[in-house]
Amino acid sequence: MKSASKFEKIAARCWNLLNEGKPFTPIFVLGTMVLFHAAILGSLQAVQDLMFAFIYVIPLLIIYFVFDFPLFLRNYLWIPFVIFIIIWKDIDIGLLLFSMALYFFFTVFFWGTLYYHLRIGTSWLNFTRFWKLVLKNSDSTSGNAQEQLPKFLLILSIWEMVFETNRAGGVINILSLLIFYAFILVFAYILHRYLFDWKPKAYETYSKNQGPQPGEGISDKVIVIVVDGMRKERFYEANTPFLDLLKENGTEYMNMETLYPARTVVCFSSMFTGTYPFEHGIKSNMVWKLGINVESIFDSLRKVGKKGRLLGIAHLVDSMGDDVETVTAVMHKDKADPNIMERAKKIMKEQDPDLFVVQMIGTDQTGHSQGVFYDEYLQKIHEADVLIEDFVSWLKKEGKMDNTTLFICADHGQADGIGGHGHLDEGERFVPFIVHGPHIEKGKKVQEKQSLVSMAPTISYLLGAPFPSHSRGKVLLDAISKKKEE
Template identity: 90%
Template sequence: MKSASKFEKMAARCWNLLNEGKPFTPIFVFGTMILFHAAMLGSANVVMDLLLAFIYVIPLLIIYFIFDFPLFLRNYLWIPFMVYLIIWNDINISLLLFSIGLYFFFTVFFWGTLYYHLRIGTSWLNFTRFWKLVLKNSDSTSGNAQEQLPKFLLILSIWEMIFQAERANEAINFVALILFYAFILVFAYILHRYLFDWKPKVYETLSKDQGTQPGEAISDKVIVIVVDGMRKERFYEADTPFLDSLKENGTEYMNMETVYPARTVVCFSSMFTGTYPFEHGMTSNMVWKLGIKVESIFDSLRKVGKKGRLLGIAHLVDSMGDDVETVTAVMHKDKADPNIMERAKKIMKEQDPDLFVVQMIGTDQVGHSQGVLYDEYLQKIHEADVLIEDFVSWLKKEGKMENTTLFICADHGQADGIGGHGHLDEGERFVPFIVHGPHIEKGKKIEEKHSLVSLAPTLSYLLGAPFPSHSRGRVLLDAIRKKEEE
């Protein structure tokens, strides 16, 4: 299987400018105005007026970049637009209809049909389902129609109003505009201060100060298989006989919580540093500065002469750097996971790492392209089960499972819509989490709430390595058998 090329890594970063909601809004607004007024741009005066008018909407773009308006808060985005209509009552219907059409062309046809057909082989008719997914979507991406529509309609209306005033040499009521922006800022602050209260609780204490310290290694090896985007309740509905057997003969965490925002780069960074975005620096899939700011479990292993590897897609290089072996994500959705697991065997055979993390992407791809409430999503979970069983059987034949602990989990779930994840809508927050191995309790169900940040310190504990520098997770001791019980 091919690694992700330099071009693919760069393309993935560029795509995130359009995929992540915050950078998308200003890019889309600017592009829409340029296209709408393209016939007039031959005049230098028109271009100057358009750019000068743009300056006046920058404060609004900044407000919308700072505040998330997650989940039901997006409904309140229509209030500033309605206030604008009451005060100014100045809209260009043609511009707004053009922007709406352009938005749905981008999301439904370019993204949901062309992009997914070329990247993972979905049907040319995928738009017949994708438009419904976009309308239901609630995540932090540009595909969240209920968030993006009121944002860009307001920004375009103000920009167009000022642009036309500039061209007609009419006076602009700057005081009214400043007061309007102040209203939106205060409005957004109050909403987020008092209604945005569902983020997971943060562990305040560092792992090293919690009374448990790594000692002698318990496991020779640890394998972590992350089924990207596997929604917990859909996992329970799927046909997964092998993973069910791991649950019966291992420990299952029934309330394992992901981090906020629940984006892949954020979640992986938290899982393998043991801490949160405010410390490791990864706050979305759009990475402005490469590399995590703190130690990872891979750094900890190097301190004791051990090796860890992460096999995943190009996005993860942005945070974990050289500890990642990349796989290309430009592959038919039915071939991606089989090829990843073949590559995993090759790495285990040739490099034999002490810690090996594998990211399976098929389930996430289908959730995003075709939705999580359909049979295709359950089928991908079943296929993951078959591939994991084959991989574990191969490890046994190679003699690599004798004193190995196996983790099976997801980095986040997926909500309705385009398999959305980010704002912790229903289906995102709690993820499957199974631990299996010779030193792991058998048939145990842990009901207590835990966080995915506990994975890194638990790996340190099992492999006899120091905790990563900023790790705050709790070692999952309730899954580990005491020595006298073995």
């Protein structure tokens, strides 16, 4: 299987400018205004007028960039737009209809059909389903219609009002506009202060101050297989005989909580540093500054002469750097996971790492492109089960499972719509999490709520490496057999 090329890594970062909701909004409104006024932009004066008017909407763009409007909070975004219409009564219906048409063309046809057809081989008719997914989607991407529509309709209306008023020789009441922006700022602050209360609570102390410390280690190897985007209840509905067997003969965490925002690069960064976005610095899939700010489990292993590798898509390089073996994500959705697992065998055979993390992407791709409440999504989970069984069987034949602890989990779930994840909607927050191995309790179900930040310190404990410098997670001692530990 091909590694992600330098071009693919750059392209992935560029795509995130359009995929992530926050950078998308200013890019979209700028592009919309340029296209809408393309006929007059041959005039230097018109260009200057348009850019001058743009200055007036910068404060609003900043507010919408700073504040999230997750889940039901996005409904409140319509209030400022309605107030604007009532007070100023100055909207261009043609511009608004043009912007909505352009938005749905981008999300439904360009993204949901052309992009996914070229990247992972979905049908040319995917738009017949994708438009419904965009309308339902609640995640933090540009495909969240209920969040993006009130944002860009208000920004475009104000921009157009200022532009046309200046061109007509009129005067904008700057004070009234500033008061309006102040209202939106206070309104956003109040919403987030009193209604945005479902973020997971962070562990306050570091792992090194919580209890048992890593000793010589009790496992020779740790293998972590992350089925990206596997929604927990859909996992239970899917045909997964091998993973069911691992649950019966291992420990299953019934309330394992992901991170906020529940985006892939954020979750992987937290899992393998043991801490949260405010500390490791990765706050979305759009990584503005490459690299994490803290030690990872891979750094910890190097301190004791051990090696870890992470096999995953190009996005993960942005946080984990050279510890990542990349795979190309430009591949038919039915071929991606089989090729990833073949590459995993090659890495295990040639490099034999003490810690090996594998990201399976087929389930996540299918959820994003075709939705999670369809048979295709369940089929991808079943295929992951078959591939994991094959990989583990191969490891046994190679003699690499004798004293190995195996983790099977998801980095996040997926919500309704386009398999959305980010804001911890239903289906995102709690993920499947199974631990299996010779030192792991058999048939145990842990009901206590835990966090994915516990992955790194637990690996440290199993392999006898120091906790990563800023690890806050708890060692998952519930899963470790006490008789083996003694």
